[in-house]
Amino acid sequence: MIEISIEDRTLIELICDGLPLAARPYQVLGSRIGMAETEVIERLRNLIDGGVIRRFGVVVQHRRLGYTANGMSVWNVPDERVREVGEQMGQFEYVTLCYQRPRHAPSWPYNLFAMVHGAAKDKVLEQVQTIAETLELTHVERDVLFSRRQFKQCGARYGCKGKVDNEPCKTA
Amino acid sequence: MNRAKPLELDSLDRAIINALQGGFPISAHPYADVAKDLGLEEQDLIDRLRRLLDDGALSRFGPMYHAERLGGGLTLAAMKLPDEAFERVNAIVNGFEEVAHNYARDHELNMWFVLATETPERIAEVINEIETATGHTVYNMPKSHEFYVGLRLEL
Numbered sequence: 001m002i003e004i005s006i007e008d009r010t011l012i013e014l015i016c017d018g019l020p021l022a023a024r025p026y027q028v029l030g031s032r033i034g035m036a037e038t039e040v041i042e043r044l045r046n047l048i049d050g051g052v053i054r055r056f057g058v059v060v061q062h063r064r065l066g067y068t069a070n071g072m073s074v075w076n077v078p079d080e081r082v083r084e085v086g087e088q089m090g091q092f093e094y095v096t097l098c099y100q101r102p103r104h105a106p107s108w109p110y111n112l113f114a115m116v117h118g119a120a121k122d123k124v125l126e127q128v129q130t131i132a133e134t135l136e137l138t139h140v141e142r143d144v145l146f147s148r149r150q151f152k153q154c155g156a157r158y159g160c161k162g163k164v165d166n167e168p169c170k171t172a
Numbered sequence: 173m174n175r176a177k178p179l180e181l182d183s184l185d186r187a188i189i190n191a192l193q194g195g196f197p198i199s200a201h202p203y204a205d206v207a208k209d210l211g212l213e214e215q216d217l218i219d220r221l222r223r224l225l226d227d228g229a230l231s232r233f234g235p236m237y238h239a240e241r242l243g244g245g246l247t248l249a250a251m252k253l254p255d256e257a258f259e260r261v262n263a264i265v266n267g268f269e270e271v272a273h274n275y276a277r278d279h280e281l282n283m284w285f286v287l288a289t290e291t292p293e294r295i296a297e298v299i300n301e302i303e304t305a306t307g308h309t310v311y312n313m314p315k316s317h318e319f320y321v322g323l324r325l326e327l
Contacts, residue, residue: 004242012242018225018234019196021218023203037200044198044235052242053235056196058189058224060325061231066178067325072277072284083317090320100317107252107280108311117325145277145284151266 002050007035011043012052019056067117069146071124073131074110076103076141082112088135089114094127109141121146179229184212188220189230193325196233245289247314249299250281251306258282261306270298281311 004012010033020028026044027037047053062070077085082100089112090098097115114131118124125144132138181189187210197205207217224230239246253261258276265271265285274285289295299310 002241012235012237015234016237018232021222021233023214023218024200025202026198026200041198041200047235048198050241051238054238054321055194056198056235057194057233058192058196058221058230059232059236060189060193061228062325064179064228065181065325068178086317086319090322094325095320096322096325098318098320099315100319101248101313101315104311104313108250108313113248143279145279147275147277149276151262151274151276 002046002052004047004052008043008047008052011035011040012047015044062117066119069118069121069124071116071118071121071128071144071146073114073116073128073144074142075112075114075137076109077112077137079111085135085137086112089131092116092127092131094118095131110143116144179227181229184210185220185224185229188212188217189224192221192233239288240292243291245287245292245295247287247295247312249285249287250311250313251283251308252281252311253283253308257306257308261308264305265302268298268302270294 011029014029014033019025022028024037026040029035030037030040044053044056048055062068075085086098086100089095092114094116095114096117097113099113100111101113103109103111116124116127116131118127124146128142128144132140132142191206191210196202199205201214203217204214207214210217221230221233225233251261251265262274262276262283265283266274270287270289272286272288274283276282277284287295287298289298295312295314299312302310
């Protein structure tokens, strides 16, 4: 794990709302905290190399673009196969997140989670079926949980740390 | 923001989004670098990005952090609530500032949310506080292995 300095933290706080839409965004950021553009660039590169920042870029608002159905597919994969299956499941183009998580028997037998996006519920179910057939998981216990209502996008504390490995998070 | 119907994007919008879902240069003139690859003028790219953000096609443009490497705690949690308790518990849960992305889902476990905390230790404390305040069990499902975190969709 890389060391994160006070200067890095300042920079992280500064950019968590987004990158300035100006020709030299890193210079603009630096000018707000008295840091040279070259130093901003070097620190950001180090944070990316160290994996603190996964990547820079855009996150699409799925619903706004017609991907109105998001299904959380969950699978009870035998422990000895879950690593291999998880790696493969993450490769499908419509899977945006894929994690192994603990089971909670008896009410929750599933250990593999893959978020599947589609234009409609039927499409999501069809894609999940394709995954099952391709990875020879048709005999494996599974479910797809659709969201009925969304109550809260981002928490107050979510702020900067919230811009992490989750669904897109628009600051309320 | 109008959420009634999907936004119409032209092919250039799509090309920009697809290119920038994969990353953004950390260089002195990053917009110029990207614009050149897409056959655009720097200012056109900036203007289009501003419009896509304003229209809500993009939720964010910037860094995506790794919570644990930043020193924080992150988990997925679920609750199993009877219909008559749902609204009451929902209000309590949403009152916690550490709670985000709270969804009702179709399952016996019918409430799902993310907990993001300043420190890893705080996760267990918040779960405890939610259980005490609501009288219902919180199922903690922290990731045990991460296979893919792409959050990108080819448009």
